[in-house]
Amino acid sequence: MTKLYKGVDSFETNERKQLPFYIALLAFGIIAPILFPNYILQIAILWVMVLFAQTWDIMGGQMGYNSLGNVTFFGIGMYVSAIVQVGMVYDVGQYTSAAGGAVGTAASLAVGQGKFTADQYYEGIIYGILAAGVVATLFAPLLGWLLFRLRLAYFAIGSLAVALTAPELIGSWQWVGGGGGIAMPVHPGSADARSEFFYMLCFASAIVTFIFIKWLYSTRFKLAINAIRDDEDKAEALGIYTLRHKNIAWAISAFFLGISGAIFGNMTGFIEPLEVAFPTITFGIFMVAMPLLGGKGTFWGPVLGAIVFHIAKELTWTYLLGWQWVALGMLIIITVVFFQQGIMGWAQEKWPSKFGVVIDETAMDARTKEEAS
Amino acid sequence: MTTSVLEISGVSKAFGGVIANNDISLNVPEGKITGLIGPNGSGKTTLFNSIVGYHPIDDGSIKFQGNEISTMLVQDIARLGLIRTFQQTRIFSKMNCVDNLLISIPHRESTWRDMFTPYDQETLDKAETLLEFVGLYQKRFLIAGELSFGQQRLLEFATALMNNPKVLLLDEPTAGINPTLINGLIDRLHRANTDFGITLFVIEHNMRVIMNLAENIYCLAHGELLAHGTPDEIQNDQRVIDAYLGAH
Helix, strand or coil: CCCCHHHCCECCCCHHHHHHHHHHHHHHHHHHHHHCHHHHHHHHHHHHHHHHHHHHHHHHHHCCCCCCCCHHHHHHHHHHHHHHHHHCCCCHHHHHHHHCCCCCCHHHHHHHCCCCCHHHHHHHHHHHHHHHHHHHHHHHHHHHHHHCCCCHHHHHHHHHHHHHHHHHHHHCCHHHCHHHCEECCCCCCCHHHHHHHHHHHHHHHHHHHHHHHHHHCCCHHHHHHHHHHHCHHHHHHCCCCHHHHHHHHHHHHHHHHHHHHHHHHHHHCEECHHHHHCCCCCHHHHHHHHHHHHCCCCCHHHHHHHHHHHHHHHHHHHHCCCCHHHHHHHHHHHHHHHCCCHHHHHHHHHCHHHECCCCCCCCCCHHHHHHHC | CCCEEEEEEEEEEEECCEEEEEEEEEEEECCCEEEEECCCCCCHHHHHHHHCCCCCCCEEEEEECCEECCCCCHHHHHHHCEEECCCCCCCCCCCEHHHHHHCCCCCCCCCCHHHHCCCCHHHHHHHHHHHHHCCCCCCCCCEHHHCCHHHHHHHHHHHHHHCCCCEEEEECCCCCCCHHHHHHHHHHHHHHHHHCCCEEEEECCCHHHHHHHCCEEEEEECCEEEEEECHHHHHCCHHHHHHHHCCC
């Protein structure tokens, strides 16, 4: 028998066909900040968005669990890194009551300045990012224990409730600054050096996530979570370890979101629960909207969705100021109502053969063989 | 006398006031094809659901290869090698046929590491062999949800075989399949039994099919075991005829 399975000519599994896109993405990431130094922050956030979309799609697109609460891990990561970075040098409680006391004023930021040497800063941020990833990962099965009893819309609402509760809990926790937040350690270098440093972190975290997910989808794990999406009862009837897969899928999302939160918190410089750490109505919604726009349940869909969405967002902020939220809301509504399959889903319907959905005319099936003999 | 791979004794199950199964005892002999018939609502699917652990039973015992399974969870029972298909065909509708088969490999010995390895060539070959067996080889890259109903049935049958079950419970395998395909399916069920050595336990409404297929048949009516015998005995049993024609 011919070994045709490997020969499926699907765009999403054929590495040679994807190579130009890998190169384009990598080249853009390296050259764009050099060509457009004024937009370095916007491009950095583009990478954050790509990471958001890809990590959401593991659960929402591939596994069919539409989480509205993924932003929770982002916020957890942010706070964990803050606690670790501050805690490595100072007592966190004293630091927050001194530096974070007066909310976000220039004076309070000034108190924070110069408190960390360059060595302390870099050492802190490395440990902070790692701890953020680890702790966020640990939270995934914990929340999963609670939420994976729910399915479909109930899971979505349950996860949303978690995302809405988290800032309230943090907000009433004075040790980490409560609603007043924490001033993050200040980068020791110049403004330009700082931008480049955080750009590289955002870019690197997105690329690592991209590669990891690419690998993940080449393993049995992908088919198992696809099976859970298509029919969870049937997956159970087959003996698939469904809960184990669900927990791992969420933990993977949580790990990268935690890291992303740590980077973003440091980039912002000042974190507080509602607007920065757990921004449910902005980042929390973007995470869902981007994969939907690009085509959920595909590999490139979320990446493409993040790029298109981010560009649309930046354009509306520039040219439709005052109406930017209306325009963005329209984009989301149009996607959800009229364009559910997203860009990649649409492409797959339009050109199924490019995605390996073909009838193998050359092969004889058993029945034709029987008839022929 | 062959040994029984599945022994059901005194199983009862009620939903509120409705007694779906009342004190049912039957044996499924290893390596054979056993039939289960009965009018609509006689409790056949409830019995299947009890066997595979979909709901707890009220009374009685279910033994698979001598071990009590009536208190085990669905997934654990499936991993023992007791697999069922559904009355309403259930396939993974957004995955292609090959993927549907690949995901259906036995999960009995799957470890954490297995989750993160690709499928090996042997598994791929087996998937293709089974797709050829059910006549879907040409269409193996099509999305399963876009196949015709009869083809989805065949695909589900192939996925069940992929799981290498010891016992396969089939809930009305020929329902909704056109008569020409049915002959092919009967043939394939026989071959699954003889070539792959899988014990079959089949719910079927189509008398022609079950009489051709099973070596011994159990008949349920009103949640109780009404008759048991060879196809000839069942066909000539007045109680069975009465139950189907509604003489009660």
